[in-house]
Amino acid sequence: xxxxxxxxxAIFLCGCPSDDGPQIADLTAPGPVDMSVVQSKCPSEVPESxxxxxxxxxxxxxxxxxxxxxxxxTTGGTEASVPLDTYDNVFAxxxxxxxxxxxxLMPSDGGAPFPDSAKLTLLTWLxxxxxxx
Ligand code: HEC
Numbered sequence: 001x002x003x004x005x006x007x008x009x010a011i012f013l014c015g016c017p018s019d020d021g022p023q024i025a026d027l028t029a030p031g032p033v034d035m036s037v038v039q040s041k042c043p044s045e046v047p048e049s050x051x052x053x054x055x056x057x058x059x060x061x062x063x064x065x066x067x068x069x070x071x072x073x074t075t076g077g078t079e080a081s082v083p084l085d086t087y088d089n090v091f092a093x094x095x096x097x098x099x100x101x102x103x104x105l106m107p108s109d110g111g112a113p114f115p116d117s118a119k120l121t122l123l124t125w126l127x128x129x130x131x132x133x
Contacts, residue, residue: 025098033127042104050128055121064118068107087132098126
C-alpha cells in the first residue's frame, strides 16, 4: 500500500514542469500569449500583446524567414527536418519558433546577422497568432 502511494506520488510529482528542454509558448489558445511559462536565457523582447498594426506575412514576415532561416530550414539545408519555407510549415511550428527566438537560440550561428527590427517583426507577428495576412 505504501509502495503504491509512493508510485502515485512519483507520477503526480513528475507532472510538474520538468527540466528537459524549454517550455513551448502556447499559441493555440486565443487571446494574449502567456509567456510566463517560457524561461528565456536572454532578455525577452516579446511584445505584451498584439498591436493594432499586425505585421503582414506576405509583405514582411516571409522575407525574414527566407533571409534568416533559410538555407538551413528548407530542402537540402542543415535542418531540413524543420522546414520553414511555406506558411503552413511555419504555422505548424509557431509556438516552437516563438520560444526559439525568445530564447535567442535561433537563428543559430552561421545565419545572416539578425537585426532587432526583423526580430521584433517576427515576434510581433507570432504574438498576433501568426495570421496568413
Ligand atoms: C545556420 C543554420 C540555421 C539558421 C540560419 C536557423 N536555424 Fe533553426 N535550427 C538549426 C539547427 C541545426 C537546428 C536543430 C538543432 C537545434 O535545435 O539547435 C534548428 C532548430 C530549429 C527549430 C526546432 C527546435 C526544436 O527544438 O524543435 C526551430 C523552431 C528553428 N530552428 C527555428 C528557426 C528560425 C525561426 C530561424 C530564423 C529566424 C532559424 N531557425 C534559423 C539551424 C538553423
